[in-house]
Amino acid sequence: MCAAATPPPCRRSKSPWPGSPSSSRRAGHCPPANSRPPDRHPRGRGTPAATHASGVPQVQALPVLAGRRPTPQTAHPMTTANKITITRILLIPVFVMFAVYYGESVRAGHPQESLRAAAIAVFLAAALSDGIDGFLARRFNQRSRLGEILDPIADKGLLITTILTLTFTDWKYTFPAWFPVLVIGRDLVILTGAAVLQFVNGHLEVRPSLLGKAATALQMSAIAWIMFQLPNPFWVVAAAGAATLLSGFGYVADAIRQLHIGGHGNPRT
Structure with missing residues (x-):
């Protein structure tokens, strides 16, 4: 009776997928017929990777986690x-x-x-x-x-x-001293009101008013009037000052309205 042929010695495999059929064949011996590569994707944790005809698993993109969207690229x-x-x-x-x-x-x-x-x-x-x-x-x-x-x-x-x-x-020609005080004072009141609204209501609704745009236009007109040295700048400066003051009152009224809408500022609440 002839002795069974001794299988060749196993060689150390350098396959990136140790334990797979292809790595076993490269190592010099074949796996049992009923063996299969280990399941690298347990059930419920993703879809198994597709396998090429050669037995080498193909790379498959990971699924996007639910509820997460890719961060948009900003300019x-x-x-x-x-x-x-x-x-x-x-x-x-x-x-x-x-x-x-x-x-x-x-x-x-x-x-x-x-x-x-x-x-x-x-x-x-x-x-x-x-x-x-x-x-x-x-x-x-x-x-x-x-x-x-x-x-x-x-x-x-x-x-x-x-x-x-x-x-x-x-x-x-120059501006009177009260004019920059009025302009800067109005802007400080607007900034203070915006900070209070953000702190109390948790949000701020910014809406440029028609009166505010008119005040800015008159301020620019007064600047041009003085720089070009046109006669009698008093009236345009006075108009710009009046519009600046009225626009300040308008912004304060709008801030109070937003406080009431947010449930604050009402003495009964």
Whole structure:
């Protein structure tokens, strides 16, 4: 009787799937007929990976967990609109420099009109950039969180800095001292009311009013009137001051309305 043939010695397999039929065959021996590769995906934890004809499991994408959505990709914050807004902020000290030097030349008795022209040009460029960056943000979908922060800083910074500069420098016409106090005081009241609403109601509804837009337009008109040295600036400054005061009352009334809607501010509650 012939002795059974001794199987060749097992060799160490380098297959990435140890224990699979293919790794066993590479190692020099065959697995039992009734054996099968271990189930790498227990029932209830996913779908088993598909197997190629060669016996090598194919890579399958993991299922997305229920209730989780892929995080949307956000645009780069340094958009063209934001670059224009930053440029507007950088133009503010340039305007102040030209305006102050012009005021000093007026005080010295030798007004240098080229400095006034430069101050006007810088202010107009900064003011026009406000409309340009807003158009780009809407037209090319360049809205961003950074733009929402920078835009009001640039707008208020340019407006208030110009009013203060034209109040305390020696131009031919200047703003009266009460005008910047009124403008800055109204803005502080609005900021304080917004903070109170956010703290008490937990949310804030920002709605620019028609009166507020009219006040801003009249303030810009008063600035242009003084810089171009048009006669009798008193009436346009007075109109801008009245609109600023009335818009402040309007914002306070709207804040009180939001407090009542939120269930606060009512003495009976």
